[in-house]
Amino acid sequence: MRRATLGALLAALLLAGCSTAEVADGRLPLCGQAGAKTTFLMAQAAPDAALIPCMVPDAKPASWSVEAMKIDSAGTHLAFIGDMTSTQPQRIEMLFSGACDVTGTVSVPSDEQGTERFEHVDSVDGGYVGHRSYVFDGGCVRYRFDAPGEGWSAVVHDASTLWTFMPRTEVVALRDSALDPP
Amino acid sequence: MTATGPSSSTVRGAPAGVGQHRGQRRRRPSGEPAPLPRGTLQTSGTAWLVLTIGGLVMSLAMLIQPTAALLTQLDTAVLERVALLRADGVTPLMRDVQAVGSQWTIRLLWWATMLVLVVFRRWRHLFVLLISMFIFDGLLDALVVLFARERPVGVEVIGAWDGFSHPSRPVAMLAFALVAMVYTLAPHGTARNRAKLLIIAPIAVLVIARLYLAVDHPTDIVAAVGLGVTIPLVAFRRFAPDELFPLVNRRGRAAHLTIDERRIRAIHTALQDQLGVRLRSVAPFNLEESFGSTPLRIVLDDDTVLFGKLYAASHMRADRWYKLGRTLRYGRLEDERPFSTVRRLVQQEDYMARVMRDAGLPVAAPHGFVELTPEREYLLVTDFIPDARESGDAEITETTIDHALRVVREMWDAGLAHRDVKPANVLVRPDGRIALIDVFFGQIRPSPWRQAVDLAAMMIVLALRTDAETVYQHALRYFTPEEIAEGFAATSEATRPSLHRMMRTDGRDLLARFRELAPPHPRIRVQRWSARRIGLTTVVLIGGILVISMLVSSLHEAGLL
Numbered sequence: 001m002r003r004a005t006l007g008a009l010l011a012a013l014l015l016a017g018c019s020t021a022e023v024a025d026g027r028l029p030l031c032g033q034a035g036a037k038t039t040f041l042m043a044q045a046a047p048d049a050a051l052i053p054c055m056v057p058d059a060k061p062a063s064w065s066v067e068a069m070k071i072d073s074a075g076t077h078l079a080f081i082g083d084m085t086s087t088q089p090q091r092i093e094m095l096f097s098g099a100c101d102v103t104g105t106v107s108v109p110s111d112e113q114g115t116e117r118f119e120h121v122d123s124v125d126g127g128y129v130g131h132r133s134y135v136f137d138g139g140c141v142r143y144r145f146d147a148p149g150e151g152w153s154a155v156v157h158d159a160s161t162l163w164t165f166m167p168r169t170e171v172v173a174l175r176d177s178a179l180d181p182p
Numbered sequence: 183m184t185a186t187g188p189s190s191s192t193v194r195g196a197p198a199g200v201g202q203h204r205g206q207r208r209r210r211p212s213g214e215p216a217p218l219p220r221g222t223l224q225t226s227g228t229a230w231l232v233l234t235i236g237g238l239v240m241s242l243a244m245l246i247q248p249t250a251a252l253l254t255q256l257d258t259a260v261l262e263r264v265a266l267l268r269a270d271g272v273t274p275l276m277r278d279v280q281a282v283g284s285q286w287t288i289r290l291l292w293w294a295t296m297l298v299l300v301v302f303r304r305w306r307h308l309f310v311l312l313i314s315m316f317i318f319d320g321l322l323d324a325l326v327v328l329f330a331r332e333r334p335v336g337v338e339v340i341g342a343w344d345g346f347s348h349p350s351r352p353v354a355m356l357a358f359a360l361v362a363m364v365y366t367l368a369p370h371g372t373a374r375n376r377a378k379l380l381i382i383a384p385i386a387v388l389v390i391a392r393l394y395l396a397v398d399h400p401t402d403i404v405a406a407v408g409l410g411v412t413i414p415l416v417a418f419r420r421f422a423p424d425e426l427f428p429l430v431n432r433r434g435r436a437a438h439l440t441i442d443e444r445r446i447r448a449i450h451t452a453l454q455d456q457l458g459v460r461l462r463s464v465a466p467f468n469l470e471e472s473f474g475s476t477p478l479r480i481v482l483d484d485d486t487v488l489f490g491k492l493y494a495a496s497h498m499r500a501d502r503w504y505k506l507g508r509t510l511r512y513g514r515l516e517d518e519r520p521f522s523t524v525r526r527l528v529q530q531e532d533y534m535a536r537v538m539r540d541a542g543l544p545v546a547a548p549h550g551f552v553e554l555t556p557e558r559e560y561l562l563v564t565d566f567i568p569d570a571r572e573s574g575d576a577e578i579t580e581t582t583i584d585h586a587l588r589v590v591r592e593m594w595d596a597g598l599a600h601r602d603v604k605p606a607n608v609l610v611r612p613d614g615r616i617a618l619i620d621v622f623f624g625q626i627r628p629s630p631w632r633q634a635v636d637l638a639a640m641m642i643v644l645a646l647r648t649d650a651e652t653v654y655q656h657a658l659r660y661f662t663p664e665e666i667a668e669g670f671a672a673t674s675e676a677t678r679p680s681l682h683r684m685m686r687t688d689g690r691d692l693l694a695r696f697r698e699l700a701p702p703h704p705r706i707r708v709q710r711w712s713a714r715r716i717g718l719t720t721v722v723l724i725g726g727i728l729v730i731s732m733l734v735s736s737l738h739e740a741g742l743l
């Protein structure tokens with residue numbers, strides 16, 4: 001009995017020892033079936049958004065780790081830190097909500113269908129600090145970059161490659177097929 | 183100086199009756215429960231555990247598609263019915279009610295509970311609370327991510343939510359905080375039963391609001407209540423049971439066990455079966471002076487009065503922590519080893535009392551011990567010394583001084599040491615002679631250093647109520663000046679911390695005065711830095727930092743910091 005209690009306690013401690021960030025890694029909003037549960041929750045957080053941002057599978061650089069992930073009724077916030085061993089790590093954030101303010105930003109041609117793209121540069125002194133917004137029907141996604149050092153252009157490129165969009169209908173269809181397979 | 187004969191003062195206050203009832207004793211047959219069966223989860227605890235396991239099975243069923251679809255349909259059907267009740271005037275109220283489960287509410291409840299536990303020094307409950315919170319939060323996080331369940335679909339969600347829905351985190355956190363409060367703040371009995379009924383209200387209000395706003399599925403709530411109630415309930419009943427760690431609403435020592443009806447019945451059965459005597463009454467006695475056990479005054483049906491000491495696993499653990507603390511602070515004294523079981527602890531005291539009695543020392547005559555719960559709780563029984571007063575409160579006459587020092591000499595000659603000589607353990611009888619109690623720390627063939635410390639401790643005890651010069655002059659009748667000098671050279675705060683506190687309160691530097699009276703003697707060092715002590719200190723420090731950082735991280739992730 002004592003051994004069983006200790007065993008259960010140890011198992012619970014080990015389980016409890018896993019941090020939220022570690023378990024969140026397994027629930028990243030990947031495009032397709034793999035991330036369907038997370039992208040569906042993101043869709044619920046922005047109920048009128050026609051597009052839902054998602055991550056291209058296997059496109060996340062190995063040096064990037066999840067710093068924070070929060071999906072609530074106000075929207076989605078996902079933050080990555082690139083190369084945590086660096087003294088000046090890069091931070092890339094994704095914010096997804098029903099709307100965002102694009103005042104003071106510059107409109108540029110969008111690389112994502114069905115969206116308008118806006119850029120805003122805060123600083124290019126010794127790195128890159130700024131944000132990029134995609135505005136579409138019922139929603140907005142903003143990527144914030146804080147990338148000190150010379151390798152900032154690679155970080156922006158990696159983020160551009162990593163993130164894309166899925167139509168809301170596809171996200172709902174993936175959820176429905178998971179719950180009620182044909 | 184030479185040793186004298188035995189002091190012929192062995193204390194035998196009780197009639198010979200205790201030993202003459204062998205015929206009335208009864209052997210407990212195999213399979214029959216002990217007088218005080220081990221604490222259980224009780225009916226409600228078991229019911230909650232079964233419900234939670236059922237809930238967990240239900241939750242796991244959600245990982246299988248057909249059952250997940252079925253449960254979701256059922257959930258939606260319930261939420262649709264609830265949504266029919268929505269009204270414009272009620273919705274804002276329900277949104278406000280959600281604050282009952284907000285992070286700030288939970289933080290307030292959590293920190294208030296912690297504060298009360300610290301103020302009342304309920305360290306055991308505090309420790310169980312922290313560990314169970316750590317496990318609960320980790321489990322909750324893992325389940326939330328494992329199920330990754332969406333918010334309700336098919337019904338308009340009209341309230342604020344955060345993250346995946348299963349199990350409902352706000353409901354689980356509120357249930358955990360309130361149940362933990364009940365088990366750490368409300369004493370067992372009527373107060374706790376009322377508190378249990380009281381906490382249903384806020385949980386129910388939150389549940390109704392969340393269902394009304396359709397932010398949770400009904401099954402999310404069922405799983406959350408199951409987890410939030412069961413984890414603290416099982417943790418406190420299993421690791422801080424009321425019979426061993428009763429809640430006392432005062433700042434005091436928590437070492438004492440509750441002498442309630444259940445325990446009295448068990449003592450009655452144990453005394454009758456194992457010692458062959460019939461109990462008339464039992465009551466706590468002189469609790470203020472007891473640190474490591476629960477002392478009892480036992481009255482038998484033939485008016486014999488006995489003294490009992492109740493030892494439980496909590497006392498053994500307290501002894502273990504005390505010795506670890508001493509080892510870290512002062513270094514390991516050469517003869518201190520923690521006990522591995524309560525049985526061994528109580529056997530030691532009973533055996534030492536018998537050895538001391540056989541050596542003619544004035545100790546309360548032992549009658550053995552009885553088992554209440556195997557390996558967990560025992561009652562040591564000795565004679566009750568009538569009309570004796572603690573030496574700290576009694577008049578210390580020349581007879582007392584002389585007898586006390588003669589007793590130390592007799593211990594030396596018999597190759598024994600008491601090791602815990604202090605005013606509370608040296609009783610003065612009406613005839614002025616002393617009796618030694620609490621022989622739990624006693625030792626056979628102790629080191630010369632231990633014997634020397636016993637002498638110095640007894641001289642300080644006597645001088646606290648008289649003066650150093652008188653005690654020293656009496657000591658010369660039984661000990662050489664060199665032996666006395668050795669005693670005070672060996673004594674330091676590490677050897678007798680409680681005596682040093684008393685000397686500080688007294689104001690006189692008795693130790694220095696005795697050292698002046700005795701011939702010069704080089705100090706005998708007891709504080710030893712060994713590889714073991716360094717290693718132990720390092721391990722304790724690293725372990726402590728690890729535990730604290732894990733707990734802080736857990737509290738932070740749970741939103742409690």
